[in-house]
Amino acid sequence: MNKKISVVIVAAGSGSRFGDPLPKQYHQIGNKPLLRHCVEAFMHICPPGQIQVVYNVDHHLYLEAAIGDLIRHSDLRPAVSGGHTRQQSVLNGLRALKNVTPDHVLIHDAARPGIDSEVINRVLAALLDHAGAIPGIPVADTIKQCDPHCNISRSIPRETLMRAQTPQGFNFQTILDAHEQFEGQEMTDDASLLEQLGIPVKCVTGSDQNDKITRQNDLSRMSEHFTNNQTTLSHPRPEQETRNMPGTTSEEFRTGTGFDVHRFAPGDACMLCGISVPHSARLEGHSDADVGLHALTDAILGAIAAGDIGQHFPPSDPQWKGAASDQFLKHAARLVAGRGGRIVNVDVTLICERPKIGPHTAAMRQAVADILEIDVDRVNIKATTSERLGFTGREEGIAAQASASIALPFVLS
Template structure:
């Protein structure tokens, strides 16, 4: 994955910080890669920013391990290296936005807060359009607060003048550049602190409880309850089926991987029947046509195309609909080659394409006991069932 320059004509950019280790969460992996509702914590924020109509570009600040887990960055997004501290990570992101005008707007967000509501983004941008140079989302403090020393509760602290600060935080790009340019060596826990050091007022807008931060392992259960609105979701099931002829002189692509074999599958694209069946199953569950409607064989653009692009497209349609993939069940029908040795690699590749856990994917194989075209080794067939959770409409 390579960086490319963002266009300076874009009005709003997002900076998504995903470079931390998150050791306090105790999840055995970077917390931004932990699965929440079937997709990595990081992906929740990335999907929300990519889908917001006011945001058409951004910077993902992440290390190699995180970048390797993402199938592809959204259009208009680039990457930046994380720093040792949060402040340096933001500075690195600002450096790759060098072509952007100071009048542009920028949102800075921690990937550890996956539940970004579009309404909060709208409120932040409205505050900037209304004349503010900086804006942050806040929530009131509901609990009684006390000073505490050595395990003993002290005097009550007046909570009326206190608020909980969340991200994303919004700034005029020039203001944020000046704040980081004049920042001293002391680390700041958020960018609004640096802006206030310039004497620039910071507007406060209403935050949202769904912006709960993943800090400890128990926060995963809290976030699951906040973000997975099961009561408002419906289950949708779709089925897909595909067949392609076996021919000599072509590579065999099956389940997103190349398999050594004497024959390959013939088709307009790479003819991966497994991914085609999965794509149609997902589109069927969405009620969104079929693979031929979106990628017609008459279009030369798709000649020889890699079928993972079709499956990724179907997965993106699920995300755009506010849904998620619950489970995929794939059956490959062939006399040869044997699928068993490649089953786990197929599951891993399909999971990578769709950014879901391999535990949500089943890959099976069967023969037709030498009956029919598959029995005569003339072709390979695949059928798939997709189970989705979609918002009630």
């Protein structure tokens, strides 16, 4: 097919139905975020300079962790900001591609990591004699139409029904004109715009593995598919024979540090490194004020240059009021895993006069190991006093410092 092909990958959604602080497009399958799976799938179809990712600017740290290296080293186009609706996000992506003047464009949702070249090629082939083409799956279930009271009003013949998927392909100028004509209106998919204009759209055979990930159980199902088809990538450890072979994957090691302070407030226990420690006071904070986990979260974020805990979980956001800090640490660990990395070891020092930390360090180590899903022998928790000096010496609060070492993959030249 002697046509210039471009791709818009829509990754600007918040994924509210997914039910996790980390947007679904940045969750990992097979040691890669969903977004990266999609980008790499289309890099087999067209040059990286023809692929335009559209993202939410509030997710810039997630984007950097997922595909920052591709933007810097593979000529992938810099991502552009999305809009308040999917339709506006697509239009922003199309406008960003005007300078490369593609003949055809494929528009794909980043929440569909199971896309394969066969589906893509079927869509492209249909564009030889159609202005638009989409992949679809026949509906297997009987479909009932109900009234507002959930009484069945009719059965719809399923033989005529298809579940629409992406990538949806179009003549570039046709879909750009359609999006600009309907700007400000919201339709369910891009093909709907051409339908409104009376332009025929071809439906080709899609794939069951190309279904959209909407909820967390969808992620588990897709992970099983990747594992069963042996598409999960492994990253060689330094001790493997491939370490020094040109063009193979090895590891680089990074270290981050974190520091946090919380004052005491009236209460009867403190959350420290994932466990409740009895005391004559509690720690005050917007979340559960686990000073140890906060410092450790910052250490891991620091190791992957992903900012700090406040950027990911703003204290001004009411949803984090009273939140358990283990979810902050899990989030940082997911970002490491999303880059194909692993946590080598972590070390936390709690600084206080009281409560006494020694009797609880074993339980703390196990709690942190469970949160990070690493061996307990990779976790160290210790404590010290400040010799009665400063605010910790006056028993006004607790400070914590932490360090984390991680390993990230890189390709040797």
